[in-house]
Amino acid sequence: VNTTNTHVAIISIGAELTTGQTVDANAAWLSRRAAELGLPTDRHLTVSDDRRAIADAVRNCADRAAIVLITGGLGPTADDLTRAALADVIGVELEYRPHLLARVEAFFKARRKTMPERNRVQAMFPVGSDAIENTAGTAPGIAARFSHTRIFAMPGVPREMRVMFDRDIAPVIRPLGGGQCILTSTVYTFGATESGVGQAIADLMARDANPLVGTTAADAVIGVRIIARGESPDAAAAMIAETRAELARRLGPIVFGVDDSRLAVPVAALLTESGATVSTAESCTGGLLAGALTDISGSSAYFLEGHVTYSNAAKSAVLGVPADLIDRHGAVSPHVAESMAAGCRVRAGSAYALSVTGVAGPTGGAPDKPVGLVYIGLAGPNGVDAREYRFGEHLTRAEIRDRSVKAALDRLRRRLMPTNGDNRDRVV
Amino acid sequence: VNTTNTHVAIISIGAELTTGQTVDANAAWLSRRAAELGLPTDRHLTVSDDRRAIADAVRNCADRAAIVLITGGLGPTADDLTRAALADVIGVELEYRPHLLARVEAFFKARRKTMPERNRVQAMFPVGSDAIENTAGTAPGIAARFSHTRIFAMPGVPREMRVMFDRDIAPVIRPLGGGQCILTSTVYTFGATESGVGQAIADLMARDANPLVGTTAADAVIGVRIIARGESPDAAAAMIAETRAELARRLGPIVFGVDDSRLAVPVAALLTESGATVSTAESCTGGLLAGALTDISGSSAYFLEGHVTYSNAAKSAVLGVPADLIDRHGAVSPHVAESMAAGCRVRAGSAYALSVTGVAGPTGGAPDKPVGLVYIGLAGPNGVDAREYRFGEHLTRAEIRDRSVKAALDRLRRRLMPTNGDNRDRVV
Numbered sequence: 068v069n070t071t072n073t074h075v076a077i078i079s080i081g082a083e084l085t086t087g088q089t090v091d092a093n094a095a096w097l098s099r100r101a102a103e104l105g106l107p108t109d110r111h112l113t114v115s116d117d118r119r120a121i122a123d124a125v126r127n128c129a130d131r132a133a134i135v136l137i138t139g140g141l142g143p144t145a146d147d148l149t150r151a152a153l154a155d156v157i158g159v160e161l162e163y164r165p166h167l168l169a170r171v172e173a174f175f176k177a178r179r180k181t182m183p184e185r186n187r188v189q190a191m192f193p194v195g196s197d198a199i200e201n202t203a204g205t206a207p208g209i210a211a212r213f214s215h216t217r218i219f220a221m222p223g224v225p226r227e228m229r230v231m232f233d234r235d236i237a238p239v240i241r242p243l244g245g246g247q248c249i250l251t252s253t254v255y256t257f258g259a260t261e262s263g264v265g266q267a268i269a270d271l272m273a274r275d276a277n278p279l280v281g282t283t284a285a286d287a288v289i290g291v292r293i294i295a296r297g298e299s300p301d302a303a304a305a306m307i308a309e310t311r312a313e314l315a316r317r318l319g320p321i322v323f324g325v326d327d328s329r330l331a332v333p334v335a336a337l338l339t340e341s342g343a344t345v346s347t348a349e350s351c352t353g354g355l356l357a358g359a360l361t362d363i364s365g366s367s368a369y370f371l372e373g374h375v376t377y378s379n380a381a382k383s384a385v386l387g388v389p390a391d392l393i394d395r396h397g398a399v400s401p402h403v404a405e406s407m408a409a410g411c412r413v414r415a416g417s418a419y420a421l422s423v424t425g426v427a428g429p430t431g432g433a434p435d436k437p438v439g440l441v442y443i444g445l446a447g448p449n450g451v452d453a454r455e456y457r458f459g460e461h462l463t464r465a466e467i468r469d470r471s472v473k474a475a476l477d478r479l480r481r482r483l484m485p486t487n488g489d490n491r492d493r494v495v
Numbered sequence: 496v497n498t499t500n501t502h503v504a505i506i507s508i509g510a511e512l513t514t515g516q517t518v519d520a521n522a523a524w525l526s527r528r529a530a531e532l533g534l535p536t537d538r539h540l541t542v543s544d545d546r547r548a549i550a551d552a553v554r555n556c557a558d559r560a561a562i563v564l565i566t567g568g569l570g571p572t573a574d575d576l577t578r579a580a581l582a583d584v585i586g587v588e589l590e591y592r593p594h595l596l597a598r599v600e601a602f603f604k605a606r607r608k609t610m611p612e613r614n615r616v617q618a619m620f621p622v623g624s625d626a627i628e629n630t631a632g633t634a635p636g637i638a639a640r641f642s643h644t645r646i647f648a649m650p651g652v653p654r655e656m657r658v659m660f661d662r663d664i665a666p667v668i669r670p671l672g673g674g675q676c677i678l679t680s681t682v683y684t685f686g687a688t689e690s691g692v693g694q695a696i697a698d699l700m701a702r703d704a705n706p707l708v709g710t711t712a713a714d715a716v717i718g719v720r721i722i723a724r725g726e727s728p729d730a731a732a733a734m735i736a737e738t739r740a741e742l743a744r745r746l747g748p749i750v751f752g753v754d755d756s757r758l759a760v761p762v763a764a765l766l767t768e769s770g771a772t773v774s775t776a777e778s779c780t781g782g783l784l785a786g787a788l789t790d791i792s793g794s795s796a797y798f799l800e801g802h803v804t805y806s807n808a809a810k811s812a813v814l815g816v817p818a819d820l821i822d823r824h825g826a827v828s829p830h831v832a833e834s835m836a837a838g839c840r841v842r843a844g845s846a847y848a849l850s851v852t853g854v855a856g857p858t859g860g861a862p863d864k865p866v867g868l869v870y871i872g873l874a875g876p877n878g879v880d881a882r883e884y885r886f887g888e889h890l891t892r893a894e895i896r897d898r899s900v901k902a903a904l905d906r907l908r909r910r911l912m913p914t915n916g917d918n919r920d921r922v923v
Contacts, residue, residue, distance in 0.1 A: 083709070084523070084539070085536045085537065085538065086526055086527070086535075086536065086722065087522070087523035087526030087527035087528075087530065087536070088523070088709070088711065088720050088722075089523065089711065090518060090519070090520045091518070091519070091522075091523075092518045094515070094519075095516075095517070095518045096515060098514055098515030099515035102514060107513075108514065108515070110541060110542050110548070111507075111512070111513065111541035112538065112540050112541075113522070113538060113539035113540075114538050124538070127555065251516055260608070261570065261571075261572075262611040262613055262614055263611060265611075265613065266611050266612075266613060269572075269613075272573055274573060274574060281511065281544070281572070283509070283511050283516075283517065284652060294514055347782070352786070353789025353790070353794070354777075354782030354783065354784065354801050355786040357781050357782030357785075358781050358783040358896075360781070360782075361781025361782065362781070362892075362893065364856070364857055365858065366781070367805050367806065370781070371805065371806055371809060372802065372806065372809040372813060373802070374801070374813075375775070375782070375785040375789070375801030375802070377800060377801075378795065381800040385800060415809070429792055430792055459606070461630070465790065468790075
């Protein structure tokens with residue numbers, strides 16, 4: 068048994084988790100909270116509602132961590148077995164605590180309901196353990212010790228778990244963090260590959276470094292995660308700030324955001340700063356570009372109007388794209404993308420206009436115009452142009468639409484950057 | 496070592512998971528897929544990018560499961576340690592396989608990029624293991640054996656992991672399922688509360704029943720999950736079909752889909768069946784309604800055009816909403832919603848037109864027009880009307896926009912239903 072570490076292990080209990088019907092978000096939440104107390108999480112373990120499996124998991128984690136946080140299995144039904152499994156591990160019996168039953172009964176009474184008989188089991192506790200009040204539901208939590216490890220069992224209902232952790236468990240385990248504080252932050256980039264980003268910051272990504280730096284890719288956005296451990300919250304925050312600044316220096320204009328992976332956020336800020344307005348003309352993205360631009364509160368200050376012109380007739384009628392231009396080059400062409408953007412800008416009276424036309428698939432591809440071929444037009448005070456993107460036929464329709472929206476937002480972001488990042492696309 | 500069980504253990508690797516920066520959805524997905532092969536999952540274990548922790552997790556899981564599925568840690572960077580940890584567990588060296596490097600190089604070449612030097616490590620494999628082709632990314636997977644356990648390591652990128660599992664791993668482990676089959680299906684409803692649905696089907700939700708029935712709520716869509724275990728795929732499929740039919744009888748028109756939670760799916764089917772077309776006029780949803788309607792491949796058959804008219808000027812210029820109507824009733828009013836829908840229908844020449852105008856917040860609310868107040872207009876061959884929705888001030892901007900899109904889609908769905916479900920909203 069490791070008695071000197073301050074590691075946390077998290078156990079999530081429930082068949083709905085091991086069968087995959089529910090994605091466990093409790094473990095991630097608890098990890099973040101524990102880290103803020105200076106207590107790093109070593110492992111998450113998920114097991115089903117099985118008394119032996121739960122006991123086995125508790126033993127496994129107690130061997131490796133100073134603190135074991137358990138969620139789930141405290142409800143009133145036959146498959147709520149955390150109480151019994153904890154008693155098994157500690158080697159004690161369950162005992163009935165009448166005053167705790169009174170609290171469960173009061174919970175129902177306050178809601179003008181009668182307590183079902185089966186809730187009686189929620190007043191059963193391993194001998195020697197402490198009850199933790201549940202202010203948001205019926206199931207009390209359990210605080211127990213096994214060897215040198217402190218064990219806390221909480222309900223699986225996220226709201227009840229969160230209230231209980233913050234109110235009753237965090238104050239108890241905080242001293243184990245030794246005043247240390249771990250803060251995390253993520254710097255988001257667009258326009259480079261994960262390995263390209265990794266190469267540019269390889270020396271910052273040393274293992275066991277503090278701050279610890281790593282990359283993650285999700286839907287073409289590469290995030291650079293920073294985990295800083297400081298002697299105080301201020302010290303950790305300073306390390307985060309310093310690393311962010313270094314990343315900005317190294318990675319340049321591909322960096323677009325911090326702790327928010329939405330490309331529309333910097334676009335909204337740049338538009339608002341400069342007092343510029345934008346409108347959109349979409350074909351294959353079908354409104355998602357406008358949706359992303361208006362995802363930001365206060366977007367009415369810069370977003371004038373958007374048009375989804377799916378049919379060729381709508382492209383002509385709404386945006387004024389000449390029918391013969393479509394006939395000659397096809398709807399998916401740089402010519403039509405430019406004409407859509409230019410026409411949209413004029414009709415909306417906006418400073419900028421973005422257009423998207425492409426083949427989102429899975430049907431509709433052709434040898435010369437394959438699925439994933441997208442043109443993005445950008446019209447502005449200095450004229451209009453279109454760029455070609457090839458997102459690849461291995462992507463799904465939803466992915467091609469997502470990439471197209473991001474590429475369009477990024478075009479406008481770079482155009483609006485004070486240093487005009489538009490002209491230096493290849494950075495990393 | 497247990498040599499007779501057919502249990503699966505799943506290991507997710509990544510500091511972004513143990514620190515709580517990312518919620519692990521891979522484990523849930525793999526559990527569902529394994530169950531469909533008759534292979535129940537025993538545990539999920541998540542550890543950070545630490546060679547010893549990964550090796551410890553693999554040993555722990557190999558002791559308890561016949562199949563260990565690993566995701567993550569196969570990338571090209573220094574914190575990708577799954578290859579090394581697997582070699583440690585098996586007790587072999589890593590060897591370089593030039594022909595696999597050629598594949599990684601080809602992946603970059605197809606995208607007109609040069610392979611970064613660091614990707615070379617993706618051609619390193621534990622001696623005696625097999626490479627699994629990655630058709631969606633650069634990192635090949637690894638198939639290995641340790642004692643009696645079969646181990647499969649996949650990339651952590653969900654898309655790459657899913658393709659690799661379905662294409663190369665499922666066929667290999669299927670025989671271990673012994674012909675048993677666990678199938679899952681979810682019936683989706685809109686327009687009722689979770690407890691309302693639960694009450695209507697309480698007798699179907701008995702514990703240990705087969706099929707096992709339960710409810711989950713996500714973003715106002717209530718899903719009814721069915722898990723059926725049969726002696727054959729056909730037997731399990733028959734149980735699923737029977738339960739689905741019973742749910743449809745009990746729940747009526749609130750049921751809108753099976754295994755696809757997108758309300759646009761039945762709308763697209765109903766429009767296509769009847770040969771009808773639709774157009775959209777959006778204010779607070781800013782293009783997301785058009786985005787949802789065009790999320791379905793082949794949507795050009797029924798979707799004519801969409802307009803995002805955020806400003807009052809755009810509402811008048813694009814949709815012909817009389818300026819004095821906006822002056823008298825405000826942009827968020829049933830009158831403007833009706834006028835937007837009617838104007839959109841005329842300009843697009845579509846059979847139906849949907850309009851949305853509301854206060855998505857968090858700013859812009861007023862005592863008489865609070866955040867969450869939304870009007871949805873529907874124009875069709877028999878005229879136009881608008882309905883009022885109050886989504887509540889406790890919802891976020893994104894949630895209010897999401898609920899508005901769903902309510903609009905559901906209005907059209909019910910209008911298009913052969914029995915005209917539009918007139919019987921309160922079912923459960």
